[in-house]
Amino acid sequence: MVTYVDAGTAPMRKNGQIKLYGPEAFDGMRAAGRLVAECLDMLVGEVDVGVPTDRIDQLVFEFAMDHRAYPATLMYRGYERSTCTSINHVVCHGIPNDKPLRDGDIVNVDVTFVLDGWHGDSSRMYAVGEIPRRAERLIDVTYESLMLGVAAVKPGNTVGDIGHAIQSFVEPQHMSVVRDFCGHGLGRMFHDEPNIVHLGRPGEGSVLKPGMFFTIEPMINLGRPHVKVLSDGWTAVTRDRSLSAQFEHTVAVTETGVEIFTLSPKGLDKPPYKSVG
DSSP states (O other): OOOHHHHTTOOSSOOSOOOOOOHHHHHHHHHHHHHHHHHHHHHTTTOOTTOBHHHHHHHHHHHHHHTTOEETTTTGGGOOOSSEEEETTEEEOOOOOSOBOOTTOEEEEEEEEEETTEEEEEEEEEEOSSOOHHHHHHHHHHHHHHHHHHHTOSTTOBHHHHHHHHHHHHGGGTOEEOOSOOEEEOSSSSSEEEEEOSSOOTTOSOBOOTTOEEEEOOEEESSOSOEEEOTTSSOEEETTOOOEEEOBEEEEEOSSSEEESOOOTTSOSSSSOOOOO
């Protein structure tokens, strides 16, 4: 375990240790997280019927450039876009393209910015036109599962407590938690320790300590939890083609509980987004 003094200059690679960060790092993460949230707020007025997802990607890139930030996904392990746009049965890592969004689609937009060396990472669901009631319910359950996971974050709790809070809420709704992807530590690095699995048993896994930074990002399916990755090497879809949804926040363990770095300044964390003013 490195101390927060070491963490700011720690090697830019995973080494199995969970970094603990201090006050200056919190300031950096607040700025990066807020910028990502502001970008997702901006998209509320842009994600609509007929808009292609590569237009959304371009808007994210331009927003980053206008605010002295860089999209962390751009050229990350060969990925050539500034965001991921995952539509309907796409679980995550959907690649923006020129196909227009259709009435009734649901789409997750996942944005990560690097600002002054710090990573802010968040995603939200957007409803395109009039969506089916089952899609609305999936979005509601997914958002609530994220916030229950966040509420489990406090010193002395464990990663298993986070996963249990999510799983024990989702499965009684006759939905399933995706097991193939998880949240992750971040800070100076995009992906770091610890892994945050969205299911688990209370008291198991790494103990949460003040100064830890990580994402919580449950992916919830209307059908079974099984996924497959398409031939492009990125796009993950539900095997049964059931709808999938995801929300994500970047959080920190504080001395007394949790701080969310990526809350919407406009209160637009969960659809339907009634206002962008």
